[in-house]
Amino acid sequence: MKFISTRGKSDPVTFSQALQNGLAPDGGLYVPEAFPQFDPDTITGVQDIIAPFLYDDILENHVEEICNNALNFDIPLTILDENTSILELFHGPTSAFKDVGARFLSECFSTLAEIDPSIKKTILVATSGDTGGAVASAFHNKKNFNVKIYFPYQGVSERQQKQLTCWDNNIESFAVKGNFDDCQRMVKEKLSEDKVTYSSANSINIGRLLPQMTYYALASINRPGISFIVPTGNMGNVVAAFWAKMMGFPIDRINIATNANSTISKLFTTGEYQKQATVQTIANAMDVGHPSNMERLLYLFPELDVLKSICEVRSVSDEEIKETIIKTKEQYDYIPCPHTATALKFKEECEGPWTIIGTAHPAKFETVIEPLIGETIEMPPALGELMELTNNYEIIEQIK
């Protein structure tokens, strides 16, 4: 299996090369050259879904071990009523679904380093919240790897900051005096200065996207004809859902919920893609005005009308998110995080049964949720343990 660039001007590469390149040399994003077709009856676990994508790759014989090490936490389906269920992706070590992609990426990198000691070993991450914590947790104490995390000084929540800075040994954290865009710019500069030393773990990396297909596939095997509402920012999780559908898994519809950043819903109504300035919302992990994975979705659906015939989009305001959190708690005694709440809001307008993608544990966003519901949210044990560790970070003006 080869991976090709959405812009068509780079050579096809293997999975491991795409993993290390991050972005294709022509500036495009890597996508699989073809989608293997599956008979759902033959799938025994995630490794069966991933294996064809690593066929003929240097990691080919390590797929099962990588999947077992990376995806070793539960992804339960919680039923709220006959038409509403939530696929909870947030039971990993940092309580957000980014653990799925980050842990798979780190297992792939460290297995590669055992086979080929010359691969790049310093991973750079710019983060506005959840990504940095998941990547740090996934790479912590991985032999031969260093991670440098750049986050906006005073720009993340207290619990998010804890998750970014509670590490030691091979993880370094930097609070940058600037916003997320400054962090991202600094990481990009450093990456282009020294391609030999540095790699990135940002969300366009194929190594983060591939494992995300598997929970859609497995959920559809358990419930053929399932439809999903995916809360999204950078559209990675949406692309993964469509890829699973392309492979023949019995998925019906895939709807998209965003926060007040409405680039996608404007595209669906006007037919034109126009990137917008990012709006800050209470679902902050989805604050994206120019979703980079849109390029992968439009590559899959060059005709917007085809996409629109199987998929709808809804932009949800902060006010609606708050109302939905209160209502869901009252109606079902269930507390969604603000991101998951955008999909639950959209669900109210969709007919029939839908599965909501639950992207974070509500305890990560307690400052938003607790005043709304008037009670304290219990922390999952893994998150609680991280909160006990000491903070470790340097405040910087410029990249180090």
Ligand SMILES: *Cc1c(COP(=O)(O)O)cnc(C)c1O
């Ligand atoms: C990153 C994130 C999202 C958005 O995921 P995309 O792949 O960018 O669509 C949604 N919710 C949470 C909690 C996240 O951390």
